[in-house]
Amino acid sequence: MKAVVYEKPFSVTVRDVDDPRIQHPNDVLVRVTSTAICGSDLHMYEGRTAAEPGIVFGHENLGIVEEAGSGVASLAEGDRVVMPFNVACGFCKNCLAGETGFCLTVNPGFAGGAYGYVAMGPYKGGQAELLRVPFADFNCLKLPPGEQHEADFVLLADIFPTGYHGCELAQVSPGESVAVYGAGPVGLMAAYSALLRGASMVFCVDRVPERLAKAGQIGAIPVDFTEDDPAVQIKRQTKGEGTDKGVDAVGYQAQAHDARHEEPGVVLNALVETVRPTGRLGVPGLYVPSDPGAPDEHAKRGRLLVSIGKMFEKGQKMGTGQCNVKRYNRQLRDLIIAGRAEPSFVVSHELPLDQAPEAYEMFDKRIEGCTKVVLHPGHALAA
Ligand code: NAD
Ligand code: ZN
Numbered sequence: 001m002k003a004v005v006y007e008k009p010f011s012v013t014v015r016d017v018d019d020p021r022i023q024h025p026n027d028v029l030v031r032v033t034s035t036a037i038c039g040s041d042l043h044m045y046e047g048r049t050a051a052e053p054g055i056v057f058g059h060e061n062l063g064i065v066e067e068a069g070s071g072v073a074s075l076a077e078g079d080r081v082v083m084p085f086n087v088a089c090g091f092c093k094n095c096l097a098g099e100t101g102f103c104l105t106v107n108p109g110f111a112g113g114a115y116g117y118v119a120m121g122p123y124k125g126g127q128a129e130l131l132r133v134p135f136a137d138f139n140c141l142k143l144p145p146g147e148q149h150e151a152d153f154v155l156l157a158d159i160f161p162t163g164y165h166g167c168e169l170a171q172v173s174p175g176e177s178v179a180v181y182g183a184g185p186v187g188l189m190a191a192y193s194a195l196l197r198g199a200s201m202v203f204c205v206d207r208v209p210e211r212l213a214k215a216g217q218i219g220a221i222p223v224d225f226t227e228d229d230p231a232v233q234i235k236r237q238t239k240g241e242g243t244d245k246g247v248d249a250v251g252y253q254a255q256a257h258d259a260r261h262e263e264p265g266v267v268l269n270a271l272v273e274t275v276r277p278t279g280r281l282g283v284p285g286l287y288v289p290s291d292p293g294a295p296d297e298h299a300k301r302g303r304l305l306v307s308i309g310k311m312f313e314k315g316q317k318m319g320t321g322q323c324n325v326k327r328y329n330r331q332l333r334d335l336i337i338a339g340r341a342e343p344s345f346v347v348s349h350e351l352p353l354d355q356a357p358e359a360y361e362m363f364d365k366r367i368e369g370c371t372k373v374v375l376h377p378g379h380a381l382a383a
């Protein structure tokens, strides 16, 4: 089958790899119809991780069950399903508590597994024609048959739940004001989720014009961090108080406010400034325990200069970590079916799998209005 394979920094290729096969009675094989590229894929693409050449990318996958193992109870050939990016067992201590992003079974020695991701276990990615899904009864979410809402439903694999998770970590409640840093796909989904949860005022900070425009389009207030200190801009619009809640949807690749170099702690510090005393910060943006390409010795070891003193003084609380997609994907699916949510506004490009090399380059450079790319391995859905 054809798959998107990592070659070297800034280079992926589409080539033939072995077809996956059922390895356990509770596996299914899914024929992928839609698979999205994620900001997290860019960390591997840019060569910032230990990802080895040959790895098949893709953790945001939707498709049709092609074959079900003999032990699969709830799924049959022909079912349309979307998989959380987390691979999880469903029966360990963390899964039972709903913390499926930290499954203790699927990736020995590490809490959490994912498809097509370095250090997240042996699971091949779904930017390919076929995907093997382990613990399939637990990991597949059934969708209505047909092709309706394809671009909305594929976002249930990661960014819609992840944006929602940012709001959950920050406990965004009706009537509150929220500052979301980052208007990439995760930031836009966090802003959208804050509005779904009834926030009265949502700011969305970035510098990419097309992304800020999308934030404005959904009813958030765009803030360009290159114009002036974003915390100052937001305080000006909140009677000097700051927002009730804040979400970091940028992570360790944050750019300094002059946009000339990376400053991995800049968003965390901006959030501490932006959020009012006793407010809460949700941090779905990714931070890593080691980053050889980081700008200083501490950051290389995942240690950032964060104003913990100011955070203490303000009595703020913070939640962070991988999204437990399974905790939210069913409810968010039902919002889409009911016509109450349409997250696909974030999708700027739908392309055939063969165009993955161009898609990665465009998304990485944040050019051509590229906010989110969905790849279609099949021909039927290819745009
Ligand atoms: P992205 O790279 O497309 O978006 C990040 C955005 O942040 C960009 O638009 C960039 O211009 C902006 N930005 C950079 N510096 C900034 C600053 N100082 N202030 C405000 N904005 C700034 O990535 P994405 O796909 O939206 O993902 C965002 C983060 O979420 C990444 O770190 C990704 O790895 C992480 N992520 C986490 C989870 C999870 O489960 N926790 C899941 C998916 C993605
Ligand atoms: Zn992702």
Ligand code: ZN
Pocket (backbone or CB within 6 Å): 088, 089, 090, 091, 092, 093, 094, 095, 096, 102, 103, 104, 105, 106
């Ligand atoms: Zn588990």
